[in-house]
Amino acid sequence: xxxxxxxxxxxxxxxxxxxxxxxxxxxxxxxxxxxxxxxxxxxxxxxxxxxxxxxxxxxxxxxxxxxxxxxxxxxxxxxxxxxxxxxxxxxxxxxxxxxxxxxxxxxxxxxxxxxxxxxxxxxxxxxxxxxxxxxxxxxxxxxxxxxxxxx
Numbered sequence: 529x530x531x532x533x534x535x536x537x538x539x540x541x542x543x544x545x546x547x548x549x550x551x552x553x554x555x556x557x558x559x560x561x562x563x564x565x566x567x568x569x570x571x572x573x574x575x576x577x578x579x580x581x582x583x584x585x586x587x588x589x590x591x592x593x594x595x596x597x598x599x600x601x602x603x604x605x606x607x608x609x610x611x612x613x614x615x616x617x618x619x620x621x622x623x624x625x626x627x628x629x630x631x632x633x634x635x636x637x638x639x640x641x642x643x644x645x646x647x648x649x650x651x652x653x654x655x656x657x658x659x660x661x662x663x664x665x666x667x668x669x670x671x672x673x674x675x676x677x678x679x
Contacts, residue, residue, distance in 0.1 A: 545576055555668055555669065557582075557668070559578060560578045565612065567610070582614070582615070582675050583613045584614065584671065585616045586616075586617045589619065590622065590623050615657070615671065617656070617664075618645065619660075620638075621660070635660075642660070
């Protein structure tokens with residue numbers, strides 16, 4: 529059986545979403561998955577997670593090596609800026625690094641893309657952050673402790 533690269537990428541992306549979902553559960557955060565909204569091309573798009581008590585949108589991108597995910601980072605940032613939430617978080621992860629306790633793609637070959645994303649969101653008027661998966665737990669703890677739960 530031959531598996532195309534896109535199939536592997538989708539499986540790894542789904543694994544990273546599962547890791548993020550487990551983290552949300554561990555933190556006791558209520559969320560909705562795959563929330564539909566009008567995307568930047570006026571087409572229905574889906575945001576990976578919406579933290580409902582805090583109105584925080586979370587988009588997850590996995591990259592383990594060469595591939596097209598890094599080309600999708602600008603689109604992901606634009607989507608988070610357009611999504612009707614108070615805060616957007618772009619989570620960059622590397623499933624292989626998580627599973628094998630090795631250095632992440634975003635710390636090695638993907639460092640330039642990570643720096644681009646950080647600078648792009650820093651210079652934006654919207655409230656979007658770029659967070660590596662390895663820093664997400666602490667980031668969410670800090671972010672949610674500073675915000676009040678919406679009534």
